[in-house]
Amino acid sequence: MTSKSHRLILPILATALLLGLPLAASAHEGHQEDMSDAELVQMEMQEQGRPVNHVADHHDGDRHDDAGEDHHPEGAATEDAPAIEPLTPEQAMEAAIAQNRASSVSDVLGRLHPVAAHFPIALLLAAAIAELMLLVRPSTGLEVTSRFLIAGGAAGAVVAALLGWIAAGWRLTDRSETLAIHRWNGTAIAALAIVATWLAFRSESRTALRAVLLVLAIAIAAQGYLGGEMVFGPNHLGIR
Numbered sequence: 755m756t757s758k759s760h761r762l763i764l765p766i767l768a769t770a771l772l773l774g775l776p777l778a779a780s781a782h783e784g785h786q787e788d789m790s791d792a793e794l795v796q797m798e799m800q801e802q803g804r805p806v807n808h809v810a811d812h813h814d815g816d817r818h819d820d821a822g823e824d825h826h827p828e829g830a831a832t833e834d835a836p837a838i839e840p841l842t843p844e845q846a847m848e849a850a851i852a853q854n855r856a857s858s859v860s861d862v863l864g865r866l867h868p869v870a871a872h873f874p875i876a877l878l879l880a881a882a883i884a885e886l887m888l889l890v891r892p893s894t895g896l897e898v899t900s901r902f903l904i905a906g907g908a909a910g911a912v913v914a915a916l917l918g919w920i921a922a923g924w925r926l927t928d929r930s931e932t933l934a935i936h937r938w939n940g941t942a943i944a945a946l947a948i949v950a951t952w953l954a955f956r957s958e959s960r961t962a963l964r965a966v967l968l969v970l971a972i973a974i975a976a977q978g979y980l981g982g983e984m985v986f987g988p989n990h991l992g993i994r
């Protein structure tokens with residue numbers, strides 16, 4: 755590769771990085787403070803006000819499963835109820851593992867949606883970059899790479915969309931605006947990515963393929979952002 759091509763790659767990679775930014779999760783403060791897994795779980799439970807208290811003078815293993823439903827203020831002892839104190843990190847960890855246990859196969863499949871989502875995001879964005887490089891410098895010879903990325907991205911989008919429907923539930927409308935846009939944008943991405951694959955393998959028109967890839971790149975960046983909004987909360991990147 756020539757030094758000119760190298761100069762071309764850097765700005766393109768920087769653009770890709772910026773496009774990918776909305777997909778990045780905000781770093782958890784606890785990880786920055788080097789807390790243990792169990793300490794993190796304990797802190798998150800406390801922050802969310804989830805059940806963390808138990809009767810302090812119980813023997814190990816004698817803890818109420820519904821311990822958090824005891825509404826005495828933390829540490830306050832009454833005549834008929836002994837003092838309560840927060841779960842230890844290890845107890846919080848155990849409780850979280852039990853709470854998160856999957857209830858069915860479709861429950862597990864739905865939970866795999868975030869894992870699957872990374873493939874179409876990365877592959878379709880990389881395909882758009884490959885096409886951009888081909889447009890600027892055809893000698894890069896990325897035609898086969900581009901086809902590989904588009905086909906892989908389309909397969910990933912179909913799987914991610916399917917798992918998304920399982921995660922979100924099978925209905926046509928949602929009360930959550932964010933989920934509604936995410937649902938139909940994601941479904942459209944999967945359909946459009948199949949069209950892009952057809953164009954990449956069967957059509958002579960590179961312009962049509964590039965136009966579709968441009969739309970896909972924008973739609974998938976928005977899709978990642980909306981996914982983050984649902985998982986990490988409104989304005990999860992803090993940019994609004």
Ligand code: HEM
Pocket residue numbers: 864865867868871872874875910911912914915916917918919920921922933936937938940941943944974977978979980981982984985
């Ligand atoms: C190409 C298609 C799709 C992509 C790339 C995508 C991407 C994402 C991303 C990045 C997240 C955040 C995951 C995380 O960080 O934990 C997310 C969450 C979510 N997505 Fe999608 N999504 C797609 C399609 C869909 C579809 C079609 C639906 C519904 C029909 C859907 C429903 C959900 C739900 C409910 C969440 C919240 C987390 C969960 O419950 O698993 N997604 N999505």
